[in-house]
Amino acid sequence: MTAPEVRRHVDADILVGDVASALLDRLEAAQARGDVPHVGLTGGSIAEALHRELARRAPDSSVDWSRVVFWWGDERFVPAGSPDRNSGKARQDLLDHVEVDPANVHEVPASDEVATAEEAADAYSAALREHGGGSFEVLMLGIGPDGHVASLFPGHPALSARDTIAVAVHDSPKPPPDRVTLTFEAIERCRAVWFIASGEGKADAVSRALAEGGSVEETPARGVRNGEIVWWVDEAAASTLP
Numbered sequence: 266m267t268a269p270e271v272r273r274h275v276d277a278d279i280l281v282g283d284v285a286s287a288l289l290d291r292l293e294a295a296q297a298r299g300d301v302p303h304v305g306l307t308g309g310s311i312a313e314a315l316h317r318e319l320a321r322r323a324p325d326s327s328v329d330w331s332r333v334v335f336w337w338g339d340e341r342f343v344p345a346g347s348p349d350r351n352s353g354k355a356r357q358d359l360l361d362h363v364e365v366d367p368a369n370v371h372e373v374p375a376s377d378e379v380a381t382a383e384e385a386a387d388a389y390s391a392a393l394r395e396h397g398g399g400s401f402e403v404l405m406l407g408i409g410p411d412g413h414v415a416s417l418f419p420g421h422p423a424l425s426a427r428d429t430i431a432v433a434v435h436d437s438p439k440p441p442p443d444r445v446t447l448t449f450e451a452i453e454r455c456r457a458v459w460f461i462a463s464g465e466g467k468a469d470a471v472s473r474a475l476a477e478g479g480s481v482e483e484t485p486a487r488g489v490r491n492g493e494i495v496w497w498v499d500e501a502a503a504s505t506l507p
């Protein structure tokens with residue numbers, strides 16, 4: 266297990282600016298290599314701020330947005346038009362402001378498109394297998410105060426899902442209750458996993474995630490441990506780190 270890198274920032278605005286700058290640089294570098302980078306987006310408030318900052322910086326970057334493939338680390342199993350959809354917010358904050366190729370934006374099926382979250386997870390897994398198997402250039406992840414990442418919540422069966430890319434989640438402690446999430450196996454296929462955490466409310470979860478000891482059951486963020494891992498945090502979220 267390579268030690269995760271922790272990048273501390275004085276506040277949320279500086280944090281979001283640095284993540285946006287680093288992500289744009291990484292996408293430009295991947296495209297300069299001739300790659301078509303896949304990016305896994307996440308939901309949550311700091312992710313929304315990041316998406317808006319990416320849209321603001323996009324005109325000054327050389328990223329060819331039509332040659333970026335977008336996925337989500339998790340999604341809520343609600344109707345496609347629901348304000349609770351991570352993909353809907355990402356479109357509002359970023360994807361509608363850059364020249365993406367619609368064929369390169371892969372949403373998790375919504376509850377008014379398929380009957381169950383299990384069907385949505387199976388369809389999403391099939392799409393990921395069909396388009397490169399999920400080795401994202403970067404997967405963005407938020408973290409909850411309970412240490413959840415994507416929709417992998419403490420004590421939930423999805424934590425132990427094997428031989429599958431995405432699974433359904435029910436009874437999520439964070440509403441809405443029904444979701445689809447990448448599994449740890451899928452997350453580990455990513456070339457880089459970037460956690461982004463801001464605020465005092467995340468300090469305990471961040472320190473538990475990075476501590477020497479502790480269980481994945483209690484702090485799911487601990488389940489992400491292979492490959493290039495960067496924790497992008499502001500000082501408030503890092504306030505209980507050694």
Ligand SMILES: O=C(O)[C@H](O)[C@@H](O)[C@H](O)[C@H](O)COP(=O)(O)O
Binds near residue numbers: 308311339
């Ligand atoms: O669908 C979701 O709810 C998110 O994917 C979830 O994993 C989120 O990233 C964290 O809960 C952090 O959210 P905040 O940044 O809003 O605290």
